[in-house]
Amino acid sequence: MGSGNDSILDMYLYETNTLLEQLDGILLASEQADTFSQDSVNEIFRIMHTVKGSSAMMEFNSLMTIAHRIEDLFFIIREKTIDVVPESLRPELFDMIFQAVDFFRGEIEKVENGDPLSTSIDSIVDKINSLIDKIQSGANGGAGGEQAAAKEDAAAPEPEAGPSPEPVNKEYPFGILVFFDEGSGMENLRAFMLLNGLRDYCQDFISFPENVENDSSTSDIIADQGFLVWFKNKDERDSSIEAVKTAGSVRSYQPVDAKQEQPKAEPAAPAPAPAPQAAAAAPAPQTSAEPAPQAKAPAAQHQKESLISVNLSKLDQLMAVVSEIVITESMVTSSPDLKGLRLDNFTKSARDLRKLTDDLQDVSMSLRMVPVSSTFQKMNRIVRDMSKKLNRPARLVLVGEDTEVDKTIVDGISDPIMHIVRNSMDHGLEEHQSERIAAGKDPVGEIVLSARHTGSEVIIEIKDDGRGADSQAILNKAIRQGLAYPDQEYSQKEILNFMMMPGFSTNTEVTEYSGRGVGLDVVKKNVAEVGGTVTLTSEFGKGMTTTLKIPLTMAIMDGMEVSVGDTLFTIPINSIISSLKVTEADIIYDPARGEMTKQRDNYYPVLRAKDLFQIEGGRDNIEEGILIWVESGEQSYCLFVDELLGEQQIVVKPLPAYINSFNVKNYGISGCSILGDGSISLILDMANVYPGNTQGAY
Amino acid sequence: MSEKTMAVNESLEAVNPENTAIEAQTTKYMIGISDGLRYGIDAEQVETILTDHTITHMPCVPEYVRGIVNLRGQIMPVIDLRLRLGKPPKDDCIIMVVNVESEAISILVDSVEKMVDVPKSAILPMPTQSHQKLVSGMCSLPEGGTLLILDCDLLLHG
Incomplete structure (x- = not known):
C-alpha cells in the first residue's frame, strides 16, 4: 500500500471521527431538549453529507449507504422542520441516529484496524427507511404516528438469525440464543462473562461458539448469528434465563429448543422509556431554534479554524530533540573546562539560554497535552444508553473537563473510565427508584466524573451515589474465590482491593452479593500501563468512589x-x-x-x-x-x-x-x-x- | 547479517561491474583484539568506536553486561567480550558500537586493529568440537595470524 493512499485514509479517519464526535454532541444536546433546532438539523445534514461523500470516495459502501439514508431523512426534516416528526416518534428517531453513529464508529474502528467491514447493514437501513415512511405518512396522515410507533416496536426484535440453530451436542437440547448490543464490540468476552454468570445458576452447559475466552475471532460469529448456550434440561435453561436477563449488553435473547420447534420468543429488552427529565422539560415544538445549541455552534466552528492536526510521532520526535537540547545545554554550561574561570558574559548568556530551553521544553510538552473532555463526553452516551436500557434514571455530572493530560495517557484511560462508569450504572446505582427514595436520596442517580491537577498528577474520580460496596459480601466472595483467608482480619481498604484482583469476578451477573468486580483487575492493569494507580473508597449505602491517579505525562x-x-x-x-x-x-x-x-x-x-x-x-x-x-x-x-x-x-x-x-x-x-x-x-x-x-x- | 553483506555486494556490482567476480566474494571485517585473539566484526554493522567513555553500572544483569553507556542521548548496553567468553576482565578497554537487529549494542574489546577484506571462500567453519559458541567461522590472515568471525546475533541471544 502506497504512503499516498495511507495518508488519504488517515485524513478520512481523522475527519470522520471528528464529525462523529460533533454529531454525538449535537444529538445529546438535542435529546435533552427533545427536539432538533433548525441549526442542528442543518449541521447533521451537512455531516452526513460529508460522511457519505468521503465514504463513497474510499469505497466504504455500507457507510455510504447509511449516511445517505440519514441524509435523506434529515432532508425531509430540514424541508418541513422538526414539526414533521410527531412527539411520539422522537425517542425512536434519536435512538436510530445514536445507533447509526455507533455503527459508524464500529466500522471506522474496523477500517483503522484493517478488518473487513460488516456487510449486514439491512437492519439499520430498514429502520431508517421505516422511520422515513412513518414520518412521511405522519406528515400526510397527521395522527398516524402513535400507531406506527407501536408497529415499529413490534418489529424491533432482531431479524431471524438464519436457519434454526442446531445443538452442538444432542445431550444438551435446550438452548438460549443471545444477541449482544449491536456494535458493542468484544462479543466473545461478553459471551465469556455471560457464561461465568450462568455458572451461579447451573454448572452443566455447553456453548456455541466454544472457546470464546481465548478466540477473539468468535466475536464476529456471535455478532452475526448470536451466542448459543445449550442446557441438558428445560428447568436449568429457564432458571438461567434470569442470568441472561441481567447480564450486561444483552440486546435480546430467546430460548431455542432442538427438534421440537417452539420459538416462544420472549420480549426483548424492556420498551425504551423516555428519560423522564427530558420528557418533563420537553418544550412545545416551536420552529424557533433553541438559543443554547445555536450559540454553541458558531463558537465551536471558530475554534476549529485555529487548529491543525499533527502526527503524534512528529511530536514525539520534537520531544526527543528538545530533551536532548536541554541536556546538552546543561552539559555546555556546567562543563568542567569552565571551572574556576570568571566568565560574566558567558554566565549571563547561559542563564538566558537556560530560561529559553525551559520555555521550549514547556511548550513542546504542552503540545502533547489534550483536554480530557472528549473522553468525558463519551461517557454521556454510555450513561444515557444504560439509563434507558436499565430503566434507571441517572445523570452524569462532569467536572474539570478542561484538565489537560498527555495524549497517550488520555487514550490509555478512556477504556478504564468507561468500564468504571458502566459498573457504576450497572451495579452501583440502585435497581429501582423506590430504593433510592426509601434511602432518602434523589430519585435520579448521579455519577460525578471529575478531573483535577495536583502538581505532577492528574486525579480522575468517578463517584456514584448508589448502594456502595457491601464489604462483608465482598469479603465472603473473596474467601470463596480463594483470594482471602477466612480467619484473617482485613481492613476496609484491603477488602475493597479484593475487587481489583484478577479472578475476583469476571461475570456480569447482578446478584445481591456479586457486588461490582466486573473486570476491575483489567481497569487496574490498564491504568498501571500509563503509570497510574486505582483506589476504591466506598461507604455502604452511600455510594462508591473510584480514584485514578495518573502522571501528567510519562515522558x-x-x-x-x-x-x-x-x-x-x-x-x-x-x-x-x-x-x-x-x-x-x-x-x-x-x-x-x-x-x-x-x-x-x-x-x-x-x-x-x-x-x-x-x-x-x-x-x-x-x-x-x-x-x-x-x-x-x-x-x-x-x-x-x-x-x-x-x-x-x-x-x-x-x-x-x-x-x-x-x-x-x-x-x-x-x-x-x-x-x-x-x-x-x-x-x-x-x-x-x-x-x-x-x-x-x- | 548475510542480507547486509549481500546489499554491499550488490552496490559494489553496480559501481564496478567488471570486478563482480572478485568483489562479490569479499566482506570487510573490523578486527578487535580481546585477550590476544583477533575477532572480526562485519564492518557494515560497526557504527562507531569510542574510547574513554563512562560506563554506568547496571545491577541485576549477568556479569558480562558491564552496564549502559550514553552515546548522544542513545542508551546502549555494554557487553564485555572478555567476560562473555569467560576470560578475566581488563580495565582500559575500547568500545565498539555495533548495530544488531536495529538495536545498538556496544562491545568491550582490548583494542581495535584495522579493517580487512576477507574473501568469503577463505572463511572456514569452526571445528565442531570447539567451545567458542559466539564464533561463526575463522580464517587465516595474509600477514599471519587467525581471524575469528564474531557472530553478533549469537552475542545477543546465545
Missing part, C-alpha cells in the same frame, strides 16, 4: 536523585514520603537480622540499596547514609542510600531491549534518564524494588 517526571557508591538512582517523588537521618539506635533487628525502623507508630523494613543491587562501594554505616521512606502500591518501606543529590525533573528513557531481556523491571529498574552532566541515572519503580514483590530478588 517527564519529578525524581529524587540519590547515589549508592558510584551508581545514581532516581526515585519518583510521588512515592517518597520523607527522608530520614537515623542513628544505630533507631534500627531494630528481627531474628533473621532484617532491619526495621519505627516511624510514626509503625514499623517499616529497611532495605539497603547497596545489597539489593549488589553495588560495590557505598556506605555500610547506617549513620553515614540516609533513609528514604517510600510508599508505592501496597508497600511502604525505607530504602537506605548513600546520599541525596537533590530533586530534579528528568526525561524518562526506556532501557535498551537487551537489558530489559534480563527482566530488570522485576527488580524495580524501570528506565533511565540522562542527567545534566551526561551521566545516566537508573529510575526505580518502588513497588517492584521491594523483594517481597518479586521472586528471587535476593
Whole structure:
C-alpha cells in the first residue's frame, strides 16, 4: 500500500471521527431538549453529507449507504422542520441516529484496524427507511404516528438469525440464543462473562461458539448469528434465563429448543422509556431554534479554524530533540573546562539560554497535552444508553473537563473510565427508584466524573451515589474465590482491593452479593500501563468512589536523585514520603537480622540499596547514609542510600531491549534518564524494588 | 547479517561491474583484539568506536553486561567480550558500537586493529568440537595470524 493512499485514509479517519464526535454532541444536546433546532438539523445534514461523500470516495459502501439514508431523512426534516416528526416518534428517531453513529464508529474502528467491514447493514437501513415512511405518512396522515410507533416496536426484535440453530451436542437440547448490543464490540468476552454468570445458576452447559475466552475471532460469529448456550434440561435453561436477563449488553435473547420447534420468543429488552427529565422539560415544538445549541455552534466552528492536526510521532520526535537540547545545554554550561574561570558574559548568556530551553521544553510538552473532555463526553452516551436500557434514571455530572493530560495517557484511560462508569450504572446505582427514595436520596442517580491537577498528577474520580460496596459480601466472595483467608482480619481498604484482583469476578451477573468486580483487575492493569494507580473508597449505602491517579505525562517526571557508591538512582517523588537521618539506635533487628525502623507508630523494613543491587562501594554505616521512606502500591518501606543529590525533573528513557531481556523491571529498574552532566541515572519503580514483590530478588 | 553483506555486494556490482567476480566474494571485517585473539566484526554493522567513555553500572544483569553507556542521548548496553567468553576482565578497554537487529549494542574489546577484506571462500567453519559458541567461522590472515568471525546475533541471544 502506497504512503499516498495511507495518508488519504488517515485524513478520512481523522475527519470522520471528528464529525462523529460533533454529531454525538449535537444529538445529546438535542435529546435533552427533545427536539432538533433548525441549526442542528442543518449541521447533521451537512455531516452526513460529508460522511457519505468521503465514504463513497474510499469505497466504504455500507457507510455510504447509511449516511445517505440519514441524509435523506434529515432532508425531509430540514424541508418541513422538526414539526414533521410527531412527539411520539422522537425517542425512536434519536435512538436510530445514536445507533447509526455507533455503527459508524464500529466500522471506522474496523477500517483503522484493517478488518473487513460488516456487510449486514439491512437492519439499520430498514429502520431508517421505516422511520422515513412513518414520518412521511405522519406528515400526510397527521395522527398516524402513535400507531406506527407501536408497529415499529413490534418489529424491533432482531431479524431471524438464519436457519434454526442446531445443538452442538444432542445431550444438551435446550438452548438460549443471545444477541449482544449491536456494535458493542468484544462479543466473545461478553459471551465469556455471560457464561461465568450462568455458572451461579447451573454448572452443566455447553456453548456455541466454544472457546470464546481465548478466540477473539468468535466475536464476529456471535455478532452475526448470536451466542448459543445449550442446557441438558428445560428447568436449568429457564432458571438461567434470569442470568441472561441481567447480564450486561444483552440486546435480546430467546430460548431455542432442538427438534421440537417452539420459538416462544420472549420480549426483548424492556420498551425504551423516555428519560423522564427530558420528557418533563420537553418544550412545545416551536420552529424557533433553541438559543443554547445555536450559540454553541458558531463558537465551536471558530475554534476549529485555529487548529491543525499533527502526527503524534512528529511530536514525539520534537520531544526527543528538545530533551536532548536541554541536556546538552546543561552539559555546555556546567562543563568542567569552565571551572574556576570568571566568565560574566558567558554566565549571563547561559542563564538566558537556560530560561529559553525551559520555555521550549514547556511548550513542546504542552503540545502533547489534550483536554480530557472528549473522553468525558463519551461517557454521556454510555450513561444515557444504560439509563434507558436499565430503566434507571441517572445523570452524569462532569467536572474539570478542561484538565489537560498527555495524549497517550488520555487514550490509555478512556477504556478504564468507561468500564468504571458502566459498573457504576450497572451495579452501583440502585435497581429501582423506590430504593433510592426509601434511602432518602434523589430519585435520579448521579455519577460525578471529575478531573483535577495536583502538581505532577492528574486525579480522575468517578463517584456514584448508589448502594456502595457491601464489604462483608465482598469479603465472603473473596474467601470463596480463594483470594482471602477466612480467619484473617482485613481492613476496609484491603477488602475493597479484593475487587481489583484478577479472578475476583469476571461475570456480569447482578446478584445481591456479586457486588461490582466486573473486570476491575483489567481497569487496574490498564491504568498501571500509563503509570497510574486505582483506589476504591466506598461507604455502604452511600455510594462508591473510584480514584485514578495518573502522571501528567510519562515522558517527564519529578525524581529524587540519590547515589549508592558510584551508581545514581532516581526515585519518583510521588512515592517518597520523607527522608530520614537515623542513628544505630533507631534500627531494630528481627531474628533473621532484617532491619526495621519505627516511624510514626509503625514499623517499616529497611532495605539497603547497596545489597539489593549488589553495588560495590557505598556506605555500610547506617549513620553515614540516609533513609528514604517510600510508599508505592501496597508497600511502604525505607530504602537506605548513600546520599541525596537533590530533586530534579528528568526525561524518562526506556532501557535498551537487551537489558530489559534480563527482566530488570522485576527488580524495580524501570528506565533511565540522562542527567545534566551526561551521566545516566537508573529510575526505580518502588513497588517492584521491594523483594517481597518479586521472586528471587535476593 | 548475510542480507547486509549481500546489499554491499550488490552496490559494489553496480559501481564496478567488471570486478563482480572478485568483489562479490569479499566482506570487510573490523578486527578487535580481546585477550590476544583477533575477532572480526562485519564492518557494515560497526557504527562507531569510542574510547574513554563512562560506563554506568547496571545491577541485576549477568556479569558480562558491564552496564549502559550514553552515546548522544542513545542508551546502549555494554557487553564485555572478555567476560562473555569467560576470560578475566581488563580495565582500559575500547568500545565498539555495533548495530544488531536495529538495536545498538556496544562491545568491550582490548583494542581495535584495522579493517580487512576477507574473501568469503577463505572463511572456514569452526571445528565442531570447539567451545567458542559466539564464533561463526575463522580464517587465516595474509600477514599471519587467525581471524575469528564474531557472530553478533549469537552475542545477543546465545
